[in-house]
Amino acid sequence: MSSAPPDGQIVAHAARLLRAGKLVAFPTETVYGLGADADNVEAVGAIFAAKGRPSEHPVIVHVRNIAAAQAWAGAFAPQARALAESFWPGPLTLVVSRAPRAHDAVTGGQSSVGLRCPSHPWARALLDELCRQTGDLARAIAAPSANRFGRISPTRAEHVRADLGEKPDGAVDLIVDGGPCTLGIESAIVDCTGPVPRLLRPGSIERDRIETALGRPLEVPSLEDGDVPRAPGRATRHYSPRRPLEFVNGAHLPARVRELGAKRVAVLASIPRLAEVQWWWVAPESPHEFARQLYDLLHQMDASGADRLLVQRPPAGPAWAALNDRLERAAQPPQDRFGDAD
């Protein structure tokens, strides 16, 4: 799956739009982001309007490197530094105390800010170009995932086009197409503001690698922990298709298909295909490949015409943790929803 290298003209145009306060959707290695100049309060406000997202939710500030991150952080504690040095650029967001530059529109009024240095060539090119055009090496892009609030995250430019759309008909000024995202699920988020670092959202970097880099165990707050800062996927329901999604053990899947009616369901599974089911996707075997394809598969299943989506529960275990987390959330009924769903 090759994606074209960054095109200098498109990148320069996108950076100019950001400087003018416009919204630019762009690829990162995890999912597509809906970006605005992080210093521009109004432009950051426009992100919330476009997504239909409550304005008190914080957005991640994307930076070029650790030096730029320091302009946005009040303090970069040794733990945060150790993680940034181990995993940046890459799919890890660090929540640290904020500097005055991180205004309320990006922090949601909290005393912390979420910082991430992406590795995707287009994201890096866009950050470099924005810094070059502004003559400001710490210039940053505020960006949540480029989907409507509570919907499936986008891993292809087409997903953003179908969900948010491009102006004049849609909500985004420019959608930069850098091909499919290589990792496919959102960054891991580690809160480094307290004495013990906390894993607020699992991602493709496994928990034990983060713990090795820290030299200590992470705390993993439970979903119901009211003391947790408003984090990304901390809504129970999140990443949701429009059709109800059920998360089913492989052994129970054939019976569940018969109960619901084979003509009405779309299935994503690794058990042998049931011939009577019209919409069937084979689940990728490795956690890495499954994560990469997850949101695209959910987008396809959602658009299939089925009334209900059945997804076979993947194996348990650390390599599958982030995937199980996203599927658990996608399967929550709407009435169980609380908190945010970014």
Ligand code: TXA
């Ligand atoms: O991989 C990713 O992280 C993608 C790409 C675009 O970088 N971004 C992403 O953004 O998933 P979003 O907004 O959909 O989820 C990020 C979450 C937000 O919901 C927010 O609650 C959390 O990060 N976050 C940001 N700043 C925070 C803070 N200061 N404290 C706690 N959580 C924070």
Ligand code: MG
């Ligand atoms: Mg999101």
